[in-house]
Amino acid sequence: MSPNNREQEQEPQNRVIHSVDGIEEYDNQLPRWWLFTFYGAIAFAAVYWFHYQSSGFGELPMATYRAEQDRAAAIAAEKVKAMGTMTPEALITLSKDKTTVTQGQQVFVQTCAACHRQDGGGVVGPNLTDDFWLHGGAPEKVYKTISEGVLDKGMPAWGPQLGPDRVQAVTAYVLSLRGTNVAGGKAPQGERETLTAR
CATH class of the missing domain: 1.10.760.10 (Cytochrome c-like domain)
Known part of the structure; x- marks a missing residue:
């Protein structure tokens, strides 16, 4: 394998989406930490919605506050x-x-x-x-x-x-x-x- 081929393999294969005034915008892969944060937020939202809104297992903060006020x-x-x-x-x-x-x-x-x-x-x-x-x-x-x-x-x-x-x-x-x-x-x-x- 030639040195030029090795350099091409190591560089990410970025695809140019569009170019304006000599500025090129690439279709880069998002960092993994960002993807984990994004998907984690979606998973958290789904669990939160199921727990508090859909199933009725948990009380919403306002309902908890009202219950505490009633007890007091x-x-x-x-x-x-x-x-x-x-x-x-x-x-x-x-x-x-x-x-x-x-x-x-x-x-x-x-x-x-x-x-x-x-x-x-x-x-x-x-x-x-x-x-x-x-x-x-x-x-x-x-x-x-x-x-x-x-x-x-x-x-x-x-x-x-x-x-x-x-x-x-x-x-x-x-x-x-x-x-x-x-x-x-x-x-x-x-x-x-x-x-x-x-």
């Missing part, structure tokens, strides 16, 4: 219930606990839906899903309105019938409705109040 809210709600005193902060804490809100929703549907609709949009009673309140929107005022009622407006005192635990749960549910502005709700009544503990 449940723990905080248990501490509030153990303390026994109902402060505005305690009522706000209960309004973030899914278990308490679900219990409150069940009581609300049974006792309050006739006047406030099942979604809180208001029928005879006011809309509970906006930011306007006739008797105060602070957590302790909502609790007092539910517990003691507003007899001259036709709102019964639910405290004696429901007991403190269920009144707390209904208050938590009503606080969770704020700002949802359900479709077909009654026009705003009262004064606008933001949800802050006082």
